[in-house]
Amino acid sequence: MTKDELKNYIDTHYQEKMKFLDTGRFDLMYEVTKENLLEISKALRDDENLKFDFLCCLSGSDTREHFEVIYSIASVTKRLRLDFKIVFPYDQAEIDSVQDIWPAANWYERETWELFGIQIKNHGNLKRFLLPDEWDQGYPMRKDWDAPDFVRMPEL
Amino acid sequence: MGALRTEEFIVNMGPHHPSTHGVCRLMLTMDGERVVNVEPVIGYLHRAIEKICENRTYPQCIPIMDRFEYVTSMSCDYAFSLAVEKLAQIEVPERAEYLRVIMLELNRIASHLLFYATTAMDIGAVTPFLYGFRERELIIDLFEMTCGQRLTYNYIRIGGVSRDILPEFVPQCRKALNVIKGKLSDYQGLLNENPIWKARTKGIGVMSPELAIAYGVSGPNLRATGIKFDLRKDDPYSVYDHFDFDIPLAHNGDVFDRYLLRLREIEQSIKIIEQALDGLPEGEYKTKIPFRFKPPAGEVYSRIENSRGEMGLYILSDGSTKPVRVKARGSSYNHLQVLPEVAKDCLIADLVATFASFDVIIPEVDR
Amino acid sequence: MNVTPFVLLELQPVFIWLYQLLEKIGLSGSWLTVASYTGLSLFLFGLLSVVALFLVWWERKISGHIQQRYGPMRNGWHGWYQTIMDGMKLLLKEDIKVVTRDKPVFFWAPIIAFVAAFVAYVVIPFGKGLIVADLNIGILYILAVTTFTVISLFMAGWGSHNKYALLGGMRSAAQVVSYEVPMVVSILTVIVFTGSLSMVDIVNSQSGIFFNWFIFRLPFGPIAFLTYITAATAEANRTPFDIPEAEQELVAGYNVEYSGMKFAMFFLAEFINMFTVAAIATTLFLGGWHGAILPSWLWFLIKTLSIVLLLMLFRWTYPRLRVDQLMEFAWKFLVPLTFANLILASWMKYARWYW
Secondary structure, rough: OOHHHHHHHHHHOOOOOOOEEEEEEOOOOOEEEEOHHHHHHHHHOOOOOOOOOEEEEEEEEOOOOHHHEEEEEOOOOOOEEEEEEEEEOHOOOOEOOOOOOOOHHHHHHHHHHHHOOOOOOOOOOOOOOOOOOOOOOOOOOOOOOOOOOOOOOOOO | OOOOOOOOOEEEEOOOOOOOOOOOEEEEEEEEEEEEEEEEEEEOOOOOOOHHHOOOOHHHHHHHHHHHHHHHHHHHHHHHHHHHHHOOOOOHHHHHHHHHHHHHHHHHHHHHHHHHHHHHOOOOOOHHHHHHHHHHHHHHHHHHHHHOOOOOOEEEOOOEEEEOOOOOOHHHHHHHHHHHHHHHHHHHHHHOOOHHHHHHOOOOOOOOOHHHHHHHOOOHHHHHHOOOOOOHHHOOOOOHHHHOOOOOOOOOHHHHHHHHHHHHHHHHHHHHHHHHHHOOOOOOEOOOOOOOOOOOOOEEEEEEEOOEEEEEEEEEEEEOOOOEEEEEEOHHHHHHHHHHHHOOEEEEEHHHHHHHOOOOHHHHHHO | OOHHHHHHHHOOOOHHHHHHHHHHHOOOHHHHHHHHHHHHHHHHHHHHHHHHHHHHHHHHHHHHHHHOOOOOOOOOOOHHHHHHHHHHHHHHHHOOOOOOOOHHHHHHHHHHHHHHHHHHHHOOOOOOEEEEEEOHHHHHHHHHHHHHHHHHHHHHHHHOOHHHHHHHHHHHHHHHHHHHHHHHHHHHHHHHOOOOOOOHHHHHHOOOOHHHHHOOOOHHHHHHHHHHHHHHHOOOOOOOOOOOHOOHHHHHHHOOOOOHHHHHHHHHHHHHHHHHHHHHHHHHHHOOOOOOOOOOOHHHHHHHHHHHHHHHHHHHHHOOOOOHHHHHHHHHHHHHHHHHHHHHHHHHHHHOOOO
């Protein structure tokens, strides 16, 4: 399935749930609403013609206007690639966990929670791991975060 | 006399432990010698590469990306350059692509030799450690000759490479490849048929293909489970479609397969480099990009196959000189994540062997 | 020369010289006995320390050359006094003690290891007439005192209050106890033939041409020798059986919390142990000090060092076994093999099928 065929397939089968965006410079980029996330993810993974079983990357992002979470997925058996994202404002920073669909999402979601402060529903293992355990200076990957000049080392 | 009272205890393997290759900490719940549960604790090497990149211009990001995964920093450079080239739709001269492929494959060999060295050492054979490093040195010398650096190269740039190779590069490269080709049989002779080595690696740390895909395992670790998936063939980038090479495959998904697969990949990489050296075209080695380089607004997730697996880069650009968001995806991140599933209920010696065979590089996990 | 008070003493040339010297000074009676024994043990201690230092250097050179490098090169010709400098460094180093250690256990463990490594040399015949004491239970004595090593390792593991050390101590206890069995049984095959536990008798019964060495006498010899060497490698905690200190798994095993001189004592004891097992192998299987032309002590040294070399080659070529495979190898392979060998040897002895 080429890129155009994939676009046609998704436009016909998932027309109302996935909105095509023109920002993806190389692979297809779609937008999904927060409510549809779990349903669409599951459908994409289980679709016989797509089989998106491989979560390449899950990254949060702060565009200075709103938050985005980008899911880059691939199909190992069908050799396909697709990106979709969900967009939500700062005050509703909470998304569903896709761990049940792609177990690999566990750490990516943990990292998104830790660095962006996006709450993950039903995650179950939201513990700090990139930042120190006693970190209390906010979410460093947000654009409004100011880097402190000096960081106090933890007392030994 | 009543039954002996036993209890599980927790061992902190790391952050300073000889076999965690860096500063990874594994919290092991142990029942005597048996590992009941593994919990990786990472972040000791967190350098905030993604945040730093947000405050750098695109060309300035490349030296930062070098540090993302310093064992194969050529592929980090390349992954970033490729993502930006896709974003800005830059045409790269063919000579530059050939040079990139040569460097990437040389780096892959170097990385696999390092894997051979450290894995053998983790299983207790100290001598192969030095052997692996000896041949790696030849490749590092080639890199030093080309770009003046031995570990963090900053060689592959947006639009090409930073400089052309020297005239003596080609003969010296051929010589090095011949040496490595000859030594490969030595390596295999040391370990492959050794009964202790087989007892320590066969059937240990078995990963099923379903588990591997579910956890996003890629590269040789995925191919060792019997899934033929290599981005060089299945999602071709650069000029890999010009070359004739095979993707080695194994089926058991154990430590031995992962080890043998990497040694066989070295042979294929040598084959690619030889073809690239033969067909190296003349011409420019670089496309000029403007000093204030501004890719158009947009976003891209590009992925390449480096020696450990899929290395992906997500870049979000708003049309200014600096990226809004850079997300680096290293394959070790997923490999470390799957470790608790694979190493459940094994002996501590098996855990070390499994961990070594995943070829996890900690800076790639912590970024 | 009257040496009647010291019937056990056979290290004659040295001892007689020492005895006469002390007599000239004016010592007499029991003081003379005490002083001469002290002098002798100091001599032996010095000799073995030199051997241990040499072995450390030798191992580093051998490993270096196996691994395509030189090993120590800076101190003297090919770094010959490197180990002495290392020893001085370790002596001068701060002795770091863990606060939560078990004080007496932590303190005594290296001392016991060190002493246990040395006392075995009382009954080892270094050459013709060069033996401190010809005990009639010689080999039994060696087996008894070298077992103290495992106690010291276990004490070190327990006293350090460290989980890695504890695991290492447990491993070493399990390993040494298991490998003691095949080792003793392979020694027994020799004792069946000599009918004596005395080291001197064992050596004397191998006199003559080298076909009289026990390794060459009919089928049991090579098998007993190989099983002994295997078990002895495990006994000396050397790769591929070095699981008590497996550095990639347990960092350094039982000696992880030791530093300075205490660590050096463990380290030297390990090399002395290696020399001990090689010396026993020489005495039991390779004809001891017997040999033509060269002096007897030189023959002993050549044979022992060849076995040490073999152990070193093992170490630098093989990967390490896992702990359960190690036990399996001992109990499922070595023990049945050695017992079968012992039965064969006994039957041959009974039927007089040997020369």
